[in-house]
Amino acid sequence: MANWKKLCALDDIPRLGSRVVKSAKGDIAVFRTADDEVFALHDKCPHKGGPLSQGFVAGKVVTCPMHSWKIQLESGAADAPDVGCARSFAVKLEGDTVWISL
Amino acid sequence: MKKQKLVMVGNGMAGCRTLEELLKLAPDLYEITVFGAEPHPNYNRILLSPVLAGEMTLPDIVLNDLDWYRDNGIALHTGKQVTKIDRKARKVIAVDGTEASYDRLLLATGSSPFILPVPGKDLPGVIAYRDIADTEAMIEAAKHHSHAVVIGAGLLGLEAANGLKLRGMDVTVVHLADWIMERQLDKTAADLLQKSLENKGLKFLLGKQTAELVAGESGRVAAICFKDNSGIPADLVVMAVGIRPNTALAESAGIRCERGIVVDDTLQTYDPKIYAVGECVAHRGIAYGLVAPLFEQAKVCANHLAQMGIGRYSGSVTSTKLKVTGIDVFSAGNFMGGEGMEEIVLADPSGGIYKKLIIQGDLLAGAVLYGDTADGAWYFQLLKDKQNIAEIRDHLMFGSHHVGDVGHAGQVKAATMPDTAEVCGCNGVCKGDIVRAIKTHGLFTVEDVRKHTKASSSCGSCTGLVEQLLASTVGGAYQPSDSKNKPVCGCTDHTHGEVRAAIRDQHLLNIPDTLRALDWKTPNGCASCRPALNYYLISSWPKEAEDDPQSRFINERAHANIQKDGTFSVVPRMWGGLTTPNELRVIADVAEKYQVPTVKMTGGARIDLLGIKKSDLPNVWADLGVAGLVSGHAYGKSIRTVKTCVGAEHCRFGTQLSMSMGVKLEKMLFGMWAPHKVKLAVSGCPRNCAEAGIKDIGVIGVDSGYELYIAGNGGIKTEIAMFMCKVNTDSEVLEYSGSFLQLYREEAYYLERTCHYVARVGLDYVKANVVEDATRRNELYERLLYSLQDYEDPWAAAVAQPVARREYEKLEVPA
Ligand code: SRM
Ligand SMILES: Cc1cc2nc3c(=O)[nH]c(=O)nc-3n(C[C@H](O)[C@H](O)[C@H](O)COP(=O)(O)OP(=O)(O)OC[C@H]3O[C@@H](n4cnc5c(N)ncnc54)[C@H](O)[C@@H]3O)c2cc1C
Ligand code: SF4
Ligand code: FES
Numbered sequence: 082m083a084n085w086k087k088l089c090a091l092d093d094i095p096r097l098g099s100r101v102v103k104s105a106k107g108d109i110a111v112f113r114t115a116d117d118e119v120f121a122l123h124d125k126c127p128h129k130g131g132p133l134s135q136g137f138v139a140g141k142v143v144t145c146p147m148h149s150w151k152i153q154l155e156s157g158a159a160d161a162p163d164v165g166c167a168r169s170f171a172v173k174l175e176g177d178t179v180w181i182s183l
Numbered sequence: 184m185k186k187q188k189l190v191m192v193g194n195g196m197a198g199c200r201t202l203e204e205l206l207k208l209a210p211d212l213y214e215i216t217v218f219g220a221e222p223h224p225n226y227n228r229i230l231l232s233p234v235l236a237g238e239m240t241l242p243d244i245v246l247n248d249l250d251w252y253r254d255n256g257i258a259l260h261t262g263k264q265v266t267k268i269d270r271k272a273r274k275v276i277a278v279d280g281t282e283a284s285y286d287r288l289l290l291a292t293g294s295s296p297f298i299l300p301v302p303g304k305d306l307p308g309v310i311a312y313r314d315i316a317d318t319e320a321m322i323e324a325a326k327h328h329s330h331a332v333v334i335g336a337g338l339l340g341l342e343a344a345n346g347l348k349l350r351g352m353d354v355t356v357v358h359l360a361d362w363i364m365e366r367q368l369d370k371t372a373a374d375l376l377q378k379s380l381e382n383k384g385l386k387f388l389l390g391k392q393t394a395e396l397v398a399g400e401s402g403r404v405a406a407i408c409f410k411d412n413s414g415i416p417a418d419l420v421v422m423a424v425g426i427r428p429n430t431a432l433a434e435s436a437g438i439r440c441e442r443g444i445v446v447d448d449t450l451q452t453y454d455p456k457i458y459a460v461g462e463c464v465a466h467r468g469i470a471y472g473l474v475a476p477l478f479e480q481a482k483v484c485a486n487h488l489a490q491m492g493i494g495r496y497s498g499s500v501t502s503t504k505l506k507v508t509g510i511d512v513f514s515a516g517n518f519m520g521g522e523g524m525e526e527i528v529l530a531d532p533s534g535g536i537y538k539k540l541i542i543q544g545d546l547l548a549g550a551v552l553y554g555d556t557a558d559g560a561w562y563f564q565l566l567k568d569k570q571n572i573a574e575i576r577d578h579l580m581f582g583s584h585h586v587g588d589v590g591h592a593g594q595v596k597a598a599t600m601p602d603t604a605e606v607c608g609c610n611g612v613c614k615g616d617i618v619r620a621i622k623t624h625g626l627f628t629v630e631d632v633r634k635h636t637k638a639s640s641s642c643g644s645c646t647g648l649v650e651q652l653l654a655s656t657v658g659g660a661y662q663p664s665d666s667k668n669k670p671v672c673g674c675t676d677h678t679h680g681e682v683r684a685a686i687r688d689q690h691l692l693n694i695p696d697t698l699r700a701l702d703w704k705t706p707n708g709c710a711s712c713r714p715a716l717n718y719y720l721i722s723s724w725p726k727e728a729e730d731d732p733q734s735r736f737i738n739e740r741a742h743a744n745i746q747k748d749g750t751f752s753v754v755p756r757m758w759g760g761l762t763t764p765n766e767l768r769v770i771a772d773v774a775e776k777y778q779v780p781t782v783k784m785t786g787g788a789r790i791d792l793l794g795i796k797k798s799d800l801p802n803v804w805a806d807l808g809v810a811g812l813v814s815g816h817a818y819g820k821s822i823r824t825v826k827t828c829v830g831a832e833h834c835r836f837g838t839q840l841s842m843s844m845g846v847k848l849e850k851m852l853f854g855m856w857a858p859h860k861v862k863l864a865v866s867g868c869p870r871n872c873a874e875a876g877i878k879d880i881g882v883i884g885v886d887s888g889y890e891l892y893i894a895g896n897g898g899i900k901t902e903i904a905m906f907m908c909k910v911n912t913d914s915e916v917l918e919y920s921g922s923f924l925q926l927y928r929e930e931a932y933y934l935e936r937t938c939h940y941v942a943r944v945g946l947d948y949v950k951a952n953v954v955e956d957a958t959r960r961n962e963l964y965e966r967l968l969y970s971l972q973d974y975e976d977p978w979a980a981a982v983a984q985p986v987a988r989r990e991y992e993k994l995e996v997p998a
Contacts, residue, residue: 086996086997087997088994088996089994093989093994095732095733095990096733097707097733097734098732098733100989100993100994101993101994102993102994102995102996103993103994103995103996104995104996108993111994114707115706115707129747130749131747131749132745132749135737135741135745135749136710136737137709137710137713137733137736137737138707138733139705139706139707139708139709139710139713140705140706140707140709142709144709144710146736146737146745147745147747148610148641149640149710162634162635162636162637181996183996
């Protein structure tokens with residue numbers, strides 16, 4: 082069952098940027114798009130484990146800082162021709178508060 | 184709105200490429216109907232040769248399968264030749280009576296092989312080489328017959344002969360001219376080629392004119408007779424003596440045709456409702472027979488069909504490459520020379536190498552390469568771009584690699600590399616992977632190969648090798664990238680130059696406004712364009728434009744270099760390579776306190792602390808800051824280091840105070856963002872212990888002052904810095920260096936190092952601005968100083984601002 086936990090204020094995450102969240106499941110990257118949508122992915126690129134949180138956000142895609150794989154924020158899937166998937170986590174925005182469910 | 188009707192006649196490479204381009208631009212504008220005489224969807228005609236040679240199969244070479252037509256809502260009529268265009272009623276009629284009406288008509292009927300008008304030309308066993316049916320006929324004939332004769336030793340003929348030989352036939356190539364491929368090669372190169380083809384078992388009869396093809400008992404062709412009354416057995420005859428544009432349909436509808444269907448620069452025929460592309464057209468009197476120009480036409484034509492109305496086709500320079508595995512031949516432009524032309528020739532017949540360059544004035548006019556075609560793509564680019572070669576003329580023949588792309592030692596001949604040889608050292612991509620991708624995905628450009636295989640997508644030093652593989656796999660269909668007019672990235676059609684100009688002219692100050700003003704296709708750009716835009720903004724409008732951290736790569740955002748394990752490295756600045764006991768002590772303390780796993784001297788003569796956790800960065804900087812240590816910008820497209828030698832301060836040969844000169848330069852340039860990184864060096868005498876010869880700016884002390892060198896590079900491809908001028912005083916060193924760097928900062932495209940920028944604009948241009956024009960120099964210098972004024976150390980800033988520090992802290996989920 083969804084077990085929502087309050088994470089932070091929306092403004093704690095830069096627009097077109099991210100924050101890293103420490104968790105028992107390892108580091109999680111929480112992203113914020115230009116339209117203030119939020120997404121969360123395991124902070125490990127499916128290629129060679131690069132920290133996606135340090136990547137480059139445009140639209141709903143993050144480009145990994147290591148070798149530029151493009152990862153879809155919604156699904157965690159890598160864009161073709163690359164193949165792989167980063168685990169995604171449930172996050173939501175209520176008012177100005179970001180919630181996460183692990 | 185009701186869709187308009189577009190009908191295309193001819194379902195081949197040029198036509199389908201036009202549709203692809205059109206669908207990209209205006210997916211919903213037209214209801215599209217396609218007629219093709221062949222019973223197949225669009226396939227890659229140029230790969231018929233590898234199919235014949237047994238290297239590929241027919242299903243491999245389909246470019247647009249039936250699903251593609253369906254998915255794009257295109258009504259496809261295969262196996263239906265169009266026999267009539269009714270221009271009044273605006274409809275076309277096919278051989279079986281099928282009709283289709285149009286608002287716009289696109290003719291892409293290609294060409295037909297020319298058949299020699301000799302007796303016996305219609306006998307069974309006499310064919311041309313153009314389509315799948317011909318290829319299948321040849322494969323079938325090779326199973327049952329043994330004597331093949333190919334008439335015509337052009338590209339097509341030789342590829343046919345090679346394929347038939349590989350399929351076990353005894354093959355003779357008959358040719359009218361005195362040497363083979365006379366339209367692409369000069370005699371010397373042709374003789375070398377002939378010899379290596381003979382080594383593969385082909386036979387040649389040159390200077391022979393065909394008189395008659397003679398039938399045998401079965402009624403099938405059995406022999407070929409020549410005008411000189413000699414003859415040889417032949418149970419398969421392949422005519423490869425040239426092509427004729429298919430203009431009959433257009434002509435019958437009264438559309439103006441000369442050598443082909445006449446079109447203007449927008450690919451429109453004399454009837455404005457009717458467009459034409461491909462081998463069937465004559466543009467400015469030329470009918471092309473290779474794919475690359477047709478694709479350029481397709482792009483322009485699509486643009487006009489999409490009613491965008493920009494783009495003109497102004498003709499193409501073509502290059503050719505024979506697709507016979509293991510043999511490297513390349514030619515481009517005018518290779519026979521002529522009046523007012525000069526030749527540079529390198530001939531090593533026993534080594535199997537021959538190269539000829541034709542030069543006209545300061546331009547390369549043509550090239551023929553045999554045996555080693557490594558530089559074919561480079562020459563073709565020089566030719567296409569009409570680049571002035573005066574400055575590189577003395578080493579032109581030795582190619583772009585003569586100073587060495589490192590990391591590909593000895594691998595210059597793509598054709599002879601084994602499939603398992605690694606081409607891209609960064610991404611571990613082998614030759615076999617690349618060739619397979621080119622063939623199975625129908626790729627024609629380096630960008631496409633990069634997308635599909637990752638080859639050459641990192642450091643780029645293998646780009647030349649990838650170009651070669653592309654050229655040898657797809658022959659003349661290889662399209663070198665348009666280096667001058669390349670769009671910034673897939674998010675826009677604007678070039679770097681246009682974007683820079685717009686930012687300047689429209690006084691744009693932030694990324695969202697820029698994206699809007701320039702009609703960007705994506706809402707936030709991408710990882711390629713946003714860093715470029717950010718740099719253009721801050722360099723055009725210093726202190727006015729917004730510097731957007733989210734448009735910078737992580738290293739510049741975090742003011743440290745990210746490492747493979749996600750930790751960071753910290754390189755404090757050591758002005759001119761100088762340090763003090765106190766600085767060293769503080770560095771040592773930091774290394775202990777934060778358990779830095781590696782402490783290393785960099786190649787830039789300073790200390791690197793590697794393996795620091797991101798969350799520790801602000802604390803590390805705060806501790807370093809106590810000793811006055813500031814950011815070394817080892818992470819930025821910015822000023823990096825100014826290396827110095829000991830110089831006249833200590834050295835017995837020193838003529839100038841190189842250490843203090845270096846420190847002055849580095850202090851002046853502190854905080855300078857640039858299109859790429861910028862490195863300087865100052866040596867105290869021509870012994871040049873600071874290696875100033877491979878720096879963006881190299882300063883060499885001489886007794887009477889300093890010599891200034893610019894545009895060197897010690898990286899992927901070593902470039903020796905070029906002499907710019909001699910100056911007398913330290914302040915002149917600052918002024919001339921500063922104004923050159925400002926020129927580079929204002930005009931270079933993002934990720935162009937100084938060597939690339941100067942190669943583009945020319946050393947003379949730089950001298951005219953920086954050396955010869957004192958007013959201009961002064962203005963540039965002033966602008967540089969203005970934009971660097973009051974620059975604050977980013978480390979100190981991050982330490983001081985709680986908001987900036989947030990970037991380095993992790994959040995926690997409450998239990
Ligand atoms: C640390 C250092 C290697 C060392 O341990 O010595 C280094 C490390 C890197 N170099 Fe370098 N380069 C270092 C000196 C050099 C030098 C030598 C020099 O500066 O005198 C060169 C050749 C000189 C030149 O640039 O002309 C050099 C040519 C490159 C290149 C090729 C540049 C080119 O234009 O061809 C790259 C790739 C790039 O920039 O795109 C590169 C890229 C890199 C990157 C940033 C790769 C990356 O993107 O992660 C490396 C970062 C490692 C890290 O995490 O710290 N590094 N690199 C040196 C830091 C010098 C400094 O104090 O700032
Ligand atoms: C064996 C071979 C190897 C080649 N190798 C290379 C190479 O290495 N590099 C290179 O650049 N080029 C190469 N070429 C040339 C290249 O294939 C052509 O330049 C290119 O295919 C021309 O494209 P197109 O669309 O103009 O014509 P095509 O691809 O020929 O397409 C025209 C189509 O229109 C159809 N058609 C004609 N009239 C009608 C009508 N009235 N109604 C309906 N349909 C009609 C034809 O059947 C044909 O399918 C090679 C060609 C061959 C045959
Ligand atoms: S430090 Fe430079 S040369 Fe060494 S691996 Fe990294 S990029 Fe390559
Ligand atoms: S680790 Fe992400 S692209 Fe390589």
